[in-house]
Amino acid sequence: MVYFSGLVGLLLILTAEARIGNSSESSFCTESRECLLYDLVCKNDDYEVRHYDSVKWVSTDEECYFMDKATYTAFRRLFKYITGSNKAGVNIDMTAPVTVKIEEKKKMWASSVFTISFLLPSDHQMTPPQPIDDKVYFTETPDMNVYVRSYGGWMMSLTSGVNSMLLKRQLDKVQATYNKDYHYAVGYDSPMKILNRHNEVWYMVEGEPVCPTSS
Numbered sequence: 001m002v003y004f005s006g007l008v009g010l011l012l013i014l015t016a017e018a019r020i021g022n023s024s025e026s027s028f029c030t031e032s033r034e035c036l037l038y039d040l041v042c043k044n045d046d047y048e049v050r051h052y053d054s055v056k057w058v059s060t061d062e063e064c065y066f067m068d069k070a071t072y073t074a075f076r077r078l079f080k081y082i083t084g085s086n087k088a089g090v091n092i093d094m095t096a097p098v099t100v101k102i103e104e105k106k107k108m109w110a111s112s113v114f115t116i117s118f119l120l121p122s123d124h125q126m127t128p129p130q131p132i133d134d135k136v137y138f139t140e141t142p143d144m145n146v147y148v149r150s151y152g153g154w155m156m157s158l159t160s161g162v163n164s165m166l167l168k169r170q171l172d173k174v175q176a177t178y179n180k181d182y183h184y185a186v187g188y189d190s191p192m193k194i195l196n197r198h199n200e201v202w203y204m205v206e207g208e209p210v211c212p213t214s215s
Contacts, residue, residue, distance in 0.1 A: 019036070019037060019052070019053035019055055020034050020035070020036060020055060020095070020119065020121065020122045020125065021034065021037045021122075022034065023035040025037055028188050029096045029097075029188060030189075030193075031096065031188075031190055031193065032093070032095050032096045033121075034093065034095045034096075034121050034122060035095060035096045036052065036055065036095070036096070038050040038146075039051040041211065042209070044211060046149070046167075047147055047148060047170055047171070048147075048148050048211070049145055049146070049147060049148070049205065049209040049211045051143075051145050051146075052141065052143070052144055052146060053143055054140060054141060054142050054143045054144075055119065055125065055140070055141055056120045056138055056139070056140045057117035057118060057120060057138065057140070057141065058078060058081055058082070058120055058128065059115055059116065059117040059118075059137055059138065059139045060074045060077050060116055060133075060137070061074070061113050061115050061116075061135070062074040062113070062114050062116065063111050063113045063114075064111060064112070064114060065110075065111050065112075066157050067100060067102065067114055067156070067160060067185065068156055070100075070112075070114040070116070071100055071116055074114065074116035075098070075116060077133060077135060077136060078116065080133070081118075081131055081133065081136050082118060085131075086129040086130060086131055087130040087131070088129035088130070089129075090129055092120070095121050096119070096188045097119065097186045097187055097188045097200070098117065098118060098186070098187050099117045099119075099184045099185070099186050099187075099202075100114055100115070100116050100117075100160075100185040100186075100187075101116075101117070101184055102114060102160075102164075102182060102185060103181070103182050104180055104181050104182050120138075144204060144205070145204075145205035145209050146202045146204060147167060147176065147178055147202065147203040147204075147205060148202055149164075149166060149167040149170075149201045150200050151199050151200070151201075152196070152197050152199070153197055153199070154197065154199075155186075155187040155199040159199070160185040160199070163199075164183050164185075164201045167201050167203060171203065174210050174212055175210065176205075176210035177205075177206040177210075178203040178204060178205055178206055179203060179204040179206055183201060183202060183203050184201070184203075185199070185200075185201060186199060186201070187199050188200075
């Protein structure tokens, strides 16, 4: 029984390392030791479809009128958690990407709740240290397929909004089905990085992914 339990534990660790791996395996994870890895399902000139395994994140919510201000406040809160403000008092490695869950049906001049998340590194996926701040909590994304549009520069309300609109336009054009209640703004770089920045917009695939060849 002890042997069996140890084997199960080893398999769980190997699974965690398989879906969160060395950043050298990604062309746009350049500042962290580990990065969220994926399988490429298909790709054309407008977007790609990726498959992600289920992973855990540390998250916090911030209600605000603009993503930029919400991200600034929430990022600092999560950064405190990974730099020792947790019940174990341990430092946790920063990973990539950072995601911002954005409500899709946001009315003009109305505030929204933005959920900002840091990916937990592989050695904290199973038992992450508990937060001290009650605004910090854990979330888990399911095994999922995702429509992805990539862009450079800085991830701001304007650039994220434009790219989410462009991705939706392409998905609607090919009659793809996707979750229209929310999307993710996804960033891979620290504010200190100036050149070759990489950002993404994600929409969750519903049903079978659609990825026609580019015309």
